[in-house]
Amino acid sequence: MNGTSEATALLHALFVIAIVAEAMTAALAAGKREMDWVGVYLLGCVTALGGGSMRDVLLGHYPLTWVAHPSYLLLTGGAALFTIAVARYMHKLRNIFLFLDAVGLVVFTVIGCNVAIGLDLPVIVVVASGMITGCMGGVLRDILCNNIPLLFRAELYATVSILTGLLYIGGLSLNLHHDMVMAFAMAVGLMLRLLALRYGWSMPKFIYSGNVH
Amino acid sequence: MNGTSEATALLHALFVIAIVAEAMTAALAAGKREMDWVGVYLLGCVTALGGGSMRDVLLGHYPLTWVAHPSYLLLTGGAALFTIAVARYMHKLRNIFLFLDAVGLVVFTVIGCNVAIGLDLPVIVVVASGMITGCMGGVLRDILCNNIPLLFRAELYATVSILTGLLYIGGLSLNLHHDMVMAFAMAVGLMLRLLALRYGWSMPKFIYSGNVH
């Protein structure tokens, strides 16, 4: 929270890029479900901004990001609509979007940690706040598309967010330089996510075939 | 917000009629899923009051409507239970319920806009608040019934809400007479929704068959 203004500006720029990328990926998910243009717009907004909104609601941190900065609703929704026009070319950009999604994951995580740090919350809640911010937009997208949330099954997605949060808050608690800590935590998280994508790493699954109740 | 008391009273009366109609339609959806009577009751409450609740939670606008007016929980839940007894006759009233659902859509939208206006929020958030209030009850109903939210696919549903909100806030920003603006916005929205139902108008769909990730 006491980072340099350059670091803050960079984090903000990455945030804007990331919400655009998340909205565009969400638009493709909407297209798989044959939603109409309004649905595409809304799913883009919810996916890009839903994680931060859920964090703010759970922490009582008002106003929400899109209430304070309503232009994000136009940016993310517009990006989702734009995706309709360029969808046929997006498979060629698949790797770029996977990369941007990974960037978004660590950027959202750090921003979510910062919100909780700013509220003086305990370290476990800081990590949880980062993970909610980083991951819950995708969970909301999956629920609205009536899919089982991918988060609970995908390549180290939540794991990367938790690790990034732990490195970030751990480094800060050691009084290391904020910007260095932030860059290190994000770089490690980003690399782990990209390696997991490349080599298909995943957490072990729990497979249970008995009765639940 | 500075409407005459007659307009306020009419809006409130339409609100009560609309939440009853929404609860009754929700009861039929519960019956399709073979829910028990408690489920019917709860789905009625959630569908009728969930949009406003989601708006209030997102805007930090406490207390929620049903906390301040708990009788709405009895009214909507009771209407849902009553539906069980009259379900066999409801297909004859299908057009009336479609009409009341359209009335609810524009009434909820205007009420949602008013809440955001009362909080001095920017115009995009006012429109979003109207749309959340108008549409999200049905989204919650669809999620709880494990359906893909109809909102994202149905005849101009969210579009009508957004248009109604834009006309309402646009008219008010021109300093036109509140009651006239409200009546005009609601009438246009209602007519568009009814025409869309009658002629099967819908927004173009985005159909995408590639990989999302």
Add this chain to the structure above:
Amino acid sequence: MNGTSEATALLHALFVIAIVAEAMTAALAAGKREMDWVGVYLLGCVTALGGGSMRDVLLGHYPLTWVAHPSYLLLTGGAALFTIAVARYMHKLRNIFLFLDAVGLVVFTVIGCNVAIGLDLPVIVVVASGMITGCMGGVLRDILCNNIPLLFRAELYATVSILTGLLYIGGLSLNLHHDMVMAFAMAVGLMLRLLALRYGWSMPKFIYSGNVH
């Protein structure tokens, strides 16, 4: 709310036992969906703590339980992970977990009622707050597993919560001794739930095969 410290301590102890049991049952549901270990952890937390979180968000009652007591995130998540190791033995403990789930239902209900009573809310909202606390964790679990929420179909689940809440607030409003009222309401609710499980009691279902819209 003016119970003896012994009653408060007992209620708290039962709460801790119940959230552990709920997290363990949720872990089995995660295993049915072949979630990874992180998914198991998170679903345990959400199921055990989600009802109280939803109540607090709806009532504007901050901070949430797990924000004030983050160790609950470790306890419930840890219990969910532990379940992976012992899953093969859990069917032998099936009756114990059904019993603990029923205990959790009435304990969460009373705690939820107490929160609303502490906020001086009307009696209908007190009962609703108890039911949300008691039942909504399981609803969130079912949504995240992409199942139709069991609440709306299971043996008197929500009914037991509502009855427990009504007995509790009813007894308190008669100025009876708090601890007696609490014990009575919880005992009646627990017994009804166990009888419903034993004899397969359920609320009548509403089965509707016509069109909804």
